[in-house]
Amino acid sequence: MNTVKTVRELRAAVARARGEGKRIGFVPTMGNLHSGHAALVTKAAQRADFVVASIFVNPLQFGANEDLATYPRTLAADQARLLEAGCNLLFAPTVEEMYPSGTTAQTRVSVGQLSEGLCGASRPGHFEGVATVVNKLFNMVQPDLAVFGEKDYQQLAVIRTMVRDLNMPVQIFGEPTVRADDGLALSSRNGYLSPEQRQIAPAVYRTLCQLADGLRRGRRDYQALLDEGKTQLQSAGLRIDYLELRHALTLQPAMLDDRDLVLLLAAYLGNTRLIDNLYLHLDEPTA
Known part of the structure; x- marks a missing residue:
């Protein structure tokens, strides 16, 4: 498994795979991976020939009093878990690579009604940040399919609606929540x-x-x-x-x-x- 940090390297690696006739699967994450993330990668590998995962702690989806600064960054352990799960390429960009003009000037993507209420009410701007970064990642990777966990149910609904409304040629798969033996959803x-x-x-x-x-x-x-x-x-x-x-x-x-x-x-x-x-x-x- 290769790890790249720039959009240029990412696109070159994906272009090589696509040139070999491979179907591209994608799993976006924020890292600190657990068995639930690994299951998403495994499912992507079952549906695609070349699996790309991303690790990016996206500042746009964190509120002012949330845990952006303390969110766990565990790249080495994450790389090992991704490799075991069948990932072919990891994209691990910096904030500057993702938002070269800064987050304030960044064009935003908003998915109306589905972003309101529930987590959208408790975390204003969260789903705008999610939709924006996923849109950017889809444009960078240009996958044939992407896999998301159903634990984040509202997020999955937002992404499906964005893909439909913006005519994105990406097939979205939702995978059941992976749980600990006592039922707690892995997070x-x-x-x-x-x-x-x-x-x-x-x-x-x-x-x-x-x-x-x-x-x-x-x-x-x-x-x-x-x-x-x-x-x-x-x-x-x-x-x-x-x-x-x-x-x-x-x-x-x-x-x-x-x-x-x-x-x-x-x-x-x-x-x-x-x-x-x-x-x-x-x-x-x-x-």
Whole structure:
């Protein structure tokens, strides 16, 4: 696996692969990789002949009081994990390479309605930063396909909409969330949890599963059900950012006749923000 740091080197390497008739797969990351990231690379390698991954801690998607300065940078360990997962080329640019005119002057990409609410409400400008950097990376790599994790459900919806609306010739694949044995969704930020907090954190997924079970058993008092989930999480020691039930495709608030739903949750455990979601399909009611 080669590692390149400039757009010129990246494009030259991809051009060589494409000249050999290879299908290009792409997995963008911010580094500090775990088994979930490795699964994305493995899936890309199954669908493509040449896999490019990127590691770039994107300042545009961090708010003023977020962890940009302290976000873990673990390049050597990440390179080893990518190689094992089947990556062919790593693009690890500097901020100056990605934003040569600075971040303030950078042209931005905004995906309207889907960026609003949920994480978009809690992290103003976050999805504009995500859409902008992914747009730039797609233009640099020009992949045939890209793979993203479903843990970041709203982010995946934003990217799919951007690709559709801007007629980008990139096929987007979402891959299921990879979880620890106790159900906690793997995340680079899990490393911020203390041992005591790590014991509490599985309550996030456990609560989602219990709410989904209630919906499958016929409960339609959505707000009361969500309030019960919030109470359960707060009792476990988490501070709720949001817990909502949305239409799985539009991310609009769930209606009683919606069949494809997604539970979406963000909560703080200490200073660590955890997010998770759970998709469910409800059967048509019987007469």
